[in-house]
Amino acid sequence: MDLGIDPDRLGTCVQCGLCLSSCPTYRVTGDETFSPRGRIALMRQVQLHDAPLTPEVTEAFDTCIQCLGCEPACPSVVPYGHFIESTRAALTEHRGPWKRSVALWPLSKPRLLRIGSTLLAVAQRLRLVPARLGLPQRLPFRRPTHRTSGSDVYLFTGCVMDVWQREVHFATQRVLEAAGFGVTPTGDQAGCCGALHTHAGLLNRGEQLTQQVDAALDPSIPIIVNSAGCGAHLKQHSSHQVFDAQEFLAQHLDRLPEVTPLEMTVAVQDPCHLRHVQRAHLPTRTLLKRFVNTVSELDDDGLCCGAGGAYSILQPKMAQQVRDRKVASITRAAPDVVASANPGCSMHLAAGGVTIEHPMVIVDNALRAG
Amino acid sequence: MTTSDEALLADLRRVLGDRVRADSAERALLRRDASVFEGGSAGPTCLCESTEEVQQVVQIALAHDRAIVPRGAGTGLAGGAIPLGSPVVVSLSRMNRILEVDTEARIAWVEPGVVNLDLTKYLTPLGYHFAPDPSSQQVCTIGGNVGNNSGGPHCLAYGVTNAHILAIEVVLADGGVVTLGGLNAEPAGYDLRGVFVGGEGMLGITTKVAVRITPNPPAVRTLLLSFDTPRDAATTVSAVIAAGIVPAAMEVMDQRITIAVENYVNVGYPRDAGAVLLAEVDGLPDGVEIDAKRIAEIGREHGATDVRQAQSDEERMLLWKGRKTAFGAVAQIAPNYYLHDTVVPRSKLADTLEEVYRIADEYDLAVVNVFHAGDGNLHPLLLFNGQEPGIYDRVHAAGAKIVEASLAAGGVLSGEHGIGVEKQPYMHQMFSDDDLDHQERLRHAFDPACRSNPGKVIPVGHSCADIQSLRATPEGVWG
Numbered sequence: 001m002d003l004g005i006d007p008d009r010l011g012t013c014v015q016c017g018l019c020l021s022s023c024p025t026y027r028v029t030g031d032e033t034f035s036p037r038g039r040i041a042l043m044r045q046v047q048l049h050d051a052p053l054t055p056e057v058t059e060a061f062d063t064c065i066q067c068l069g070c071e072p073a074c075p076s077v078v079p080y081g082h083f084i085e086s087t088r089a090a091l092t093e094h095r096g097p098w099k100r101s102v103a104l105w106p107l108s109k110p111r112l113l114r115i116g117s118t119l120l121a122v123a124q125r126l127r128l129v130p131a132r133l134g135l136p137q138r139l140p141f142r143r144p145t146h147r148t149s150g151s152d153v154y155l156f157t158g159c160v161m162d163v164w165q166r167e168v169h170f171a172t173q174r175v176l177e178a179a180g181f182g183v184t185p186t187g188d189q190a191g192c193c194g195a196l197h198t199h200a201g202l203l204n205r206g207e208q209l210t211q212q213v214d215a216a217l218d219p220s221i222p223i224i225v226n227s228a229g230c231g232a233h234l235k236q237h238s239s240h241q242v243f244d245a246q247e248f249l250a251q252h253l254d255r256l257p258e259v260t261p262l263e264m265t266v267a268v269q270d271p272c273h274l275r276h277v278q279r280a281h282l283p284t285r286t287l288l289k290r291f292v293n294t295v296s297e298l299d300d301d302g303l304c305c306g307a308g309g310a311y312s313i314l315q316p317k318m319a320q321q322v323r324d325r326k327v328a329s330i331t332r333a334a335p336d337v338v339a340s341a342n343p344g345c346s347m348h349l350a351a352g353g354v355t356i357e358h359p360m361v362i363v364d365n366a367l368r369a370g
Numbered sequence: 371m372t373t374s375d376e377a378l379l380a381d382l383r384r385v386l387g388d389r390v391r392a393d394s395a396e397r398a399l400l401r402r403d404a405s406v407f408e409g410g411s412a413g414p415t416c417l418c419e420s421t422e423e424v425q426q427v428v429q430i431a432l433a434h435d436r437a438i439v440p441r442g443a444g445t446g447l448a449g450g451a452i453p454l455g456s457p458v459v460v461s462l463s464r465m466n467r468i469l470e471v472d473t474e475a476r477i478a479w480v481e482p483g484v485v486n487l488d489l490t491k492y493l494t495p496l497g498y499h500f501a502p503d504p505s506s507q508q509v510c511t512i513g514g515n516v517g518n519n520s521g522g523p524h525c526l527a528y529g530v531t532n533a534h535i536l537a538i539e540v541v542l543a544d545g546g547v548v549t550l551g552g553l554n555a556e557p558a559g560y561d562l563r564g565v566f567v568g569g570e571g572m573l574g575i576t577t578k579v580a581v582r583i584t585p586n587p588p589a590v591r592t593l594l595l596s597f598d599t600p601r602d603a604a605t606t607v608s609a610v611i612a613a614g615i616v617p618a619a620m621e622v623m624d625q626r627i628t629i630a631v632e633n634y635v636n637v638g639y640p641r642d643a644g645a646v647l648l649a650e651v652d653g654l655p656d657g658v659e660i661d662a663k664r665i666a667e668i669g670r671e672h673g674a675t676d677v678r679q680a681q682s683d684e685e686r687m688l689l690w691k692g693r694k695t696a697f698g699a700v701a702q703i704a705p706n707y708y709l710h711d712t713v714v715p716r717s718k719l720a721d722t723l724e725e726v727y728r729i730a731d732e733y734d735l736a737v738v739n740v741f742h743a744g745d746g747n748l749h750p751l752l753l754f755n756g757q758e759p760g761i762y763d764r765v766h767a768a769g770a771k772i773v774e775a776s777l778a779a780g781g782v783l784s785g786e787h788g789i790g791v792e793k794q795p796y797m798h799q800m801f802s803d804d805d806l807d808h809q810e811r812l813r814h815a816f817d818p819a820c821r822s823n824p825g826k827v828i829p830v831g832h833s834c835a836d837i838q839s840l841r842a843t844p845e846g847v848w849g
Contacts, residue, residue: 017403029464075699
């Protein structure tokens with residue numbers, strides 16, 4: 001079966017195995033099938049040697065979290081992310097793309113998403129939502145509306161995050177304003193960026209949504225994104241200037257007021273799409289060090305937490321094993337709070353009992369405490 | 371699947387449940403390690419979690435008349451972990467716990483699946499590390515290090531794996547469990563631990579290891595010397611040792627590989643130098659200053675065009691990251707590689723290197739050299755595209771010539787990667803029939819029926835009767 005991968009690029013893996021330790025699913029299983037080297041070998045067999053798509057082979061592809069921790073570990077710079085994205089697209093096509101399209105359809109309908117979320121919040125209060133779904137503990141009934149304070153930067157508000165974690169957007173906006181930037185929240189004019197669609201193998205739909213975002217916004221104004229997954233996708237697919245929120249603010253640290261750092265130890269959990277895709281995880285530390293007493297590192301070399309967009313819902317068993325490893329590392333670091341700049345990671349880790357905040361919320365707290 | 375396979379699987383699943391894998395995907399993947407060789411079909415793969423499980427798997431395999439092959443991370447470069455025939459694969463990657471660390475006695479007990487670098491990272495805050503540092507240390511396992519008696523850049527000063535292993539718990543091929551060696555400085559009796567280290571899985575399966583842990587040096591200096599030619603770099607290395615300095619590490623890379631690693635790490639490796647020498651000294655601060663200065667002087671006397679000292683730990687780590695990922699970086703040049711691991715006397719290093727370049731030219735193959743210069747341990751990598759018709763014949767022939775040249779220079783077959791299936795055909799060039807008979811007898815003392823990792827190391831004619839059907843370096847392993 002053609003997975004749509006350029007055969008020459010597929011040949012660039014020499015199977016040295018240096019990626020193994022950077023792969024969360026290999027780390028928890030110890031099984032070659034769940035490693036980047038194994039998955040690439042299977043892609044070769046399927047695409048170049050017409051090997052059958054057995055349940056084990058599709059499982060190997062489906063269980064990849066697409067954290068891309070293997071890419072920085074690869075000395076031959078094999079574009080694994082491109083391989084798995086293409087493989088996922090071919091699999092989705094093979095299985096009938098309509099299922100995933102239906103599941104992700106509400107993301108591009110902001111009003112529907114808000115109504116659905118409010119219904120979910122009611123169901124949650126009535127204890128009708130199982131905890132294992134990993135939703136935020138108390139979904140909000142109502143959300144205060146966005147306000148525009150200027151047009152120096154856009155604050156990209158997105159889809160699910162705007163419904164479930166709008167307070168993070170407010171915090172980010174306050175911090176940007178404290179640095180003297182006038183902020184326009186994108187709101188409904190530019191909804192979903194298409195990251196989850198691309199992740200699920202719906203490449204065309206993902207591209208289409210990104211183009212809608214681009215078309216709705218003024219290309220001369222930089223877009224600030226506080227969700228690492230969306231930021232990674234927009235940096236790769238949008239034609240506008242895109243910055244991660246911490247990355248942008250770390251460049252303008254001198255514009256933020258001097259305040260007393262908060263008395264707390266913050267451990268940084270790097271969202272994979274910030275660390276491995278955007279490669280912009282260090283600014284989070286630069287920024288936090290100004291606003292809290294102690295910033296500590298986890299001892300797992302930035303291994304994925306298992307959230308992976310919709311992964312934690314589609315592959316709950318593997319997601320939980322990967323999370324257990326992350327939680328053990330957090331426990332060893334014993335911080336007061338963990339900072340994570342991605343809504344998916346923070347929900348997944350919170351469901352695992354971790355006290356977690358977006359770095360922007362921590363900085364905002366420090367600024368407000370003065 | 372044959373009936374006997376089904377019965378075997380049923381027995382294995384009774385012990386391990388869904389940690390037995392026998393699907394076609396898994397079987398196909400485990401035919402390979404990090405070498406170019408492809409084995410037969412991996413039999414059921416057993417992801418064991420304890421000594422008892424390994425023991426039960428070995429007993430079940432024995433009852434079903436099947437051989438066993440231990441496997442760690444599968445980063446071996448000589449085909450040591452590939453299955454020949456259809457053996458039961460005993461995967462140790464899940465046995466990855468650090469069991470006990472005693473800093474006073476400087477000993478750590480670990481399971482075989484612990485990743486080499488994970489152990490060092492665990493020990494770092496305690497002020498210690500595990501000294502053998504194979505270039506694949508970020509993924510390779512301690513069990514694999516024991517099996518291959520692995521070396522690494524810093525083994526120049528600290529010694530290879532054997533010097534850092536005190537005791538090994540082993541599941542023998544008959545299912546018995548023994549502990550070889552001990553924590554005493556001078557254990558009684560023959561040094562069976564020393565026999566087992568480097569046994570390439572043919573003497574049994576490692577299930578627990580007591581390793582020596584080494585205090586971190588108080589000071590470290592890392593130098594990067596640039597040269598016009600690999601010869602200048604090689605003669606510098608000999609001169610440094612001759613001057614009585616034993617650096618912690620001395621590594622040479624030629625121009626092509628230096629460019630490839632610089633593309634990856636971006637630390638400022640010179641792209642225009644014919645070769646670079648990465649030299650590291652460690653110890654007390656005053657001593658390392660003197661040694662570093664002296665090495666720089668010797669380098670300049672032997673043609674170094676530039677000498678640079680790493681200014682920070684970060685820079686030092688990046689320089690090493692470049693060196694240690696060199697093999698993996700070659701896909702930037704060609705999609706397949708075949709490397710040798712011969713060792714020659716240091717004084718013959720420069721001549722042998724030139725011979726290696728000449729041989730590659732003769733066979734019209736690309737070659738890069740990256741090697742543990744301080745030990746005289748060459749790693750010529752022949753680079754090629756496996757899709758090219760007839761290429762494997764040329765690669766194989768050039769490889770044979772490189773081995774021949776190294777042995778003629780008074781060298782040996784393998785420095786650290788092991789023999790596996792790769793160097794098996796060359797064993798006759800190195801050892802007499804008598805030598806090989808004795809090696810075989812030693813193997814029989816541990817595994818009389820040759821059930822543990824059969825068909826490796828000892829060439830045809832010296833192997834056990836029951837695996838005569840498996841030709842040494844069997845048909846088809848070459849691509």
